[in-house]
Amino acid sequence: MRFIDLFSGIGGFRQGFEKVGFKCVFSCEINSKCREVYTDNFGEVPFADVSNINPTDLADFDVLVAGFPCQPFSICGKKLGFEDTRGTLFFEICKIIKVKQPQVVVLENVKHLIHHDKGNTLKVIIASLKDLGYSVNYQILNAKDFGIAQHRERIFIIATKGKEFNFSRLKTKFPPKLREFLDETGDFEILDKSEYTLIEYPRKQDSGLLFVGYRNKGTWKTGVRPNTEHLSRVHRQPNRIYSVDGVHPTIPSQETSGRFFIYFRDRDLVRKLTLKECYRLMGFPEDFKSYPSAGESYKQIGNSVCVPVVEAIAKEILSQSLLYDEIKETQRHQESRLLEEVGILVKTIT
Incomplete structure (x- = not known):
């Protein structure tokens, strides 16, 4: 079971697929700092520019995964399809798919x-994949539904040969609560009580977020101010404070x-998440090696894919028998067992 990892970032897709038993045979990432982290953790340097890949040079693989950048397509007067993607990074993905024809393609985006x-x-995107001979299904998945205390919604587009990927079968x-992912001790950045205001009646949102207050901006007042729920609307998201008894908001990519x-x-304290806790909230292992700059690491985490989500997808690719080689192997195994049973039966009769 082999896959290639395009726009690999720091290796979130690879973490998830390797946990299930897949083997990565090629990776590609243009950001030099992400490549450095990828190399430190996986022992190989990713290919840099996806547009310089010659698909015929790639080893055969079963699955292509990619968390690709979002770009508009020029479709004026054209029929929707593969050629409409020319000049974009998605077109580079399509070129590889057209030549290598993997059994499954997994794409992730905001x-x-x-x-x-x-x-x-x-x-x-959907028309292009169908144009290349695939059945296509997509769904928005939330990290909080896969054992991670983070409200993080991402669209996953899965293209398959033959039957569609069934998202409803994902387990x-x-x-969980955010506090389950946090350290008890450490060098924490704690806010002084004069720097924030707590609302009197915190409310849990459908997303699982429990908004409890905000950082003061321009006015420095302490304690709890009654009936201030409306103030959350005039403060930017970065200034909001959330309870550890809910889930965490989406870890952003823009923030350093x-x-x-x-x-x-x-x-009765308010503090920032640590870098280690952010990695944990994306499902990365405790021994994952981060970039030397904390600011750069926060950006890399925010750009990554949540590991348990793609791990669940990888498991279902196998469970739903979407890989041709796996189907053949299962059939060979069943035929071998049947022959053994027939042989035993013949010996018993004679």
Whole structure:
């Protein structure tokens, strides 16, 4: 079971697929800092520029995975399909698919891809994959449904040869609490009580977020101000404070300082997440090696894919028998067992 890892970042897809038993035979990432982290953790340097890949030089593989950048397509006067993607990074993915024809393609992107360019971007992606001979299905998945205390919605597009990937078979879990992912001790950045205001009636949102207050901006007042729920609307998301008894908001890619603050009611303190806790909230292992710069590491984490989500997808690719080689191996195994049973039966009769 072999796969290639395009736009690999720091290796979130690879972490998930290797946990299930897949073997990575090629990786590609243009960001030099991400390549450095990838090399430190997986022992190989990813190919740099996807546009310089010659598909015929690639080893055979069963699955292509890619967390690709979102770009608009020019479709004026054209029929939706593979050629409409020319000049984009997605076109580079399609070139590889056209030549290598993997059994499964797994693509990940931000959930707003559905609305990008008034929905045209998603239409072209789906049409292109169908044009290349695939059945296509997609769904928005949330990390909090896969054992991670983070509200992180991403669209996953899965293209297969033959039957469609069945998203309903993915095994989900009840969202855990953020406090289960946090360290008890450490060098924490704690806010002074003069720097934030707690609302009187915290409310848990459908997303699992439990908003409890905000960082003061311009006015420095302490304590709890009654009936201030409306103030959350005039403060930017980075200034919001969330309880450890809910889930964490999406770890962002634009921020270089781990911007979100969390509230411990039992300790009556507000602090930032540590870098280690951010990795944990993406499902990376405890021994994962990060980039020397903390600011760069926060960006890399925010750009990554949540490991348990792609691990669940990898498991279902096998469970749903979407790999031709796996199907053949299962058939060979069943035939071998049948021959053994027939042989035993013949010996018994004679």
